[in-house]
Structures are given as structure tokens and as C-alpha cells.
Amino acid sequence: MTKHKEFAIPFSGLKQGKHEFEYKIKNEFFESFEYDDINGADINLWVTLNKMSTMLELEMDAKGTVNVNCDITNEPFDQKITSSLELVVKFGDEYNDENDEILIVPHGEHQINIAQYVYEMLVLAIPQKRVHPGVEDGTLESEVIDKLEELQPKEVKENKGNNTDPRWDALKKLLKDK
Numbered sequence: 001m002t003k004h005k006e007f008a009i010p011f012s013g014l015k016q017g018k019h020e021f022e023y024k025i026k027n028e029f030f031e032s033f034e035y036d037d038i039n040g041a042d043i044n045l046w047v048t049l050n051k052m053s054t055m056l057e058l059e060m061d062a063k064g065t066v067n068v069n070c071d072i073t074n075e076p077f078d079q080k081i082t083s084s085l086e087l088v089v090k091f092g093d094e095y096n097d098e099n100d101e102i103l104i105v106p107h108g109e110h111q112i113n114i115a116q117y118v119y120e121m122l123v124l125a126i127p128q129k130r131v132h133p134g135v136e137d138g139t140l141e142s143e144v145i146d147k148l149e150e151l152q153p154k155e156v157k158e159n160k161g162n163n164t165d166p167r168w169d170a171l172k173k174l175l176k177d178k
Helices: 002-007 027-032 115-125 133-137 143-151 166-176
Strands: 008-010 017-026 040-051 055-069 076-092 102-106 111-113
Touching: 002 008, 002 115, 017 027, 017 115, 027 040, 027 115, 040 115, 055 115, 076 115
Parallel strands: 076 102
Antiparallel strands: 008 111, 017 040, 040 055, 055 076
């Protein structure tokens, strides 16, 4: 995965203990994965790598916004997202990423590329249903909203008095007989 070189963390030269890395993630990152559900991104990512003698622990925390289209109006808006991921990296005979929390890299490997993990973590942080905040609080001025309100069925309230289905009267009588 050569197109994400900035996400390759060279751990072989690091001393044991915690090491901090910081990244700015923009829309180009998502485009490189051919993910086009967002219009833009401005996300800060902090990675803490804890190097131990037999394994590595990675803590990834992300916070920022992605610009997405509202599912109701198709109006673009900034959706706040936060996400975190913990990953344990162990050393083994061959590369294995089948487990979500444990990555096994071959002995002798000197760096780890976290781009795929970052991508999955961020995509999962974006809500499935995207609703513009202006739709929820009624402040969004949009042709789509106006049209939806115009086409909304009108409530017809008919006051029929006490006309009830006679089949229910026998049941109601049981309640009164207690």
C-alpha cells in the first residue's frame, strides 16, 4: 500500500514506551479508498503507540467533521464525528489481519501501516442516517422541505362522537363489571 506512506509507522527504531503521532485527514484520504459518500473532511487523528518488548499497542482517536448530504433534503452539511480504536500488534510467522483487535505481522517487520484501520474507523463513525440539523430544528430553508410540506397528507379529524364498533362494547362491559 504505497499510496499511504504517511500512515506507515516505523517502530523498529523507537525505544520502548509511548510515542505520539498526529495526522490531519482531508477528503483525499477517503478518495484514495474510492469512498465518495462525503464531500469533504477535516479530521484530526491522534495515534499513541506503546512499544513493548513482545508487542505494540496502538490507540487511535479521531475528532472532526465530514461534509455529507442530508438523506432528506440532499443539502450538504458538516457532520461532527468522533471515533477511537485500539489495536494490538503481535509478531508471528506471517501477516494476519483476520482479527479486528489483533494484527499479526511477521518477525523482522520494521513498520506498520495503519491507513486501512483509520479508514474503517472513520467510515464507521459516520452516521448511517444523515439528517441536516436544520431539518431537525425546523430552521433549514430548502425547496425540498417546502415541497415535502406541500405534499404532506392533510390530517382530517372527524369527530364521530361515541360511535364505536359494537364488537368492542361487550369487552368494555367486562371492564366495568369488575
